[in-house]
């Protein structure tokens with residue numbers, strides 16, 4: 605099938621492009637390189653052994669989108685493009701709403717104009733807020749505690765309303781938990797511009813001497829060791845989940861929210877200890893006050909993904925920590 609991938613050179617987008625190409629799909633990709641590098645394009649081609657169509661474009665540019673859809677026969681869209689930093693979204697909410705919401709509306713309008721009615725949307729477990737119980741199922745109450753999370757929730761609602769207006773659409777809302785890890789080749793990795801927000805890239809900055817220690821945001825949570833618990837999922841598993849979601853969308857007209865998580869919760873200390881063990885390093889840390897907005901624990905019930913997509917995560921926390929470290933080492937040496 606011909607799959608349009610928005611935000612294709614980002615962390616999850618690039619891994620998904622490799623997985624799609626490996627499965628024999630044709631990829632049409634675009635990115636504006638806001639949080640990624642142009643060099644990723646050739647790495648995707650090298651890893652997959654395939655070529656693909658790429659446009660340097662912004663999803664808020666309807667003329668650029670019109671050109672892409674006029675020049676390509678798109679069967680399905682996987683929509684990654686969007687700003688994703690929680691803290692930044694609190695500082696510049698209007699930019700987040702304009703880019704994420706308006707950009708998605710531009711995309712959906714061009715899709716509709718070209719009768720392309722299959723979309724896989726990059727949503728997030730952040731739409732569950734602070735869950736009342738665990739593991740989290742897709743029918744749990746939805747809420748958002750920051751502008752970034754609200755853009756994800758609003759786009760989900762927009763897509764649900766779109767389906768109600770026209771049942772010819774196939775809409776899959778993939779709710780990612782905490783993506784970490786990297787392609788085994790080390791050529792693709794989480795390589796955010798500026799200071800990273802998430803735990804794993806910050807741990808790697810400490811491991812490679814860019815930061816003196818990791819700040820553990822609180823050890824007084826209601827968890828096994830007091831530190832925050834999350835459902836970390838290997839980005840390669842996550843990428844393959846999109847391949848299975850495309851298969852499902854090609855055969856079902858629906859709107860379905862699906863968790864992409866392992867169903868296992870790991871604490872901050874679990875990540876630090878595992879990263880140290882598998883890479884034979886010792887990352888120093890300091891216990892600091894909680895980060896505003898953080899929740900105690902969050903992990904998925906992955907049953908629906910197994911039942912609907914025939915997909916479940918297979919890679920372990922050890923794989924995530926080894927692959928992330930090796931890719932980061934390579935990226936820092938190649939810089």
Ligand code: WQD
Pocket residue numbers: 688690727728729730780781782783801802803804806818819820821822831832833834872895898
């Ligand atoms: C994980 C745990 C922190 C940094 C966010 C977004 C979510 C999704 C994934 C996009 C928490 C602790 C972190 C540090 C720490 N992004 N931590 N020291 O907050 O679960 O989720 O990223 O979809 O939408 O909300 O991920 O990696 O920031 O934090 O102790 O320097 O690590 O308190 O318990 P989070 P995270």
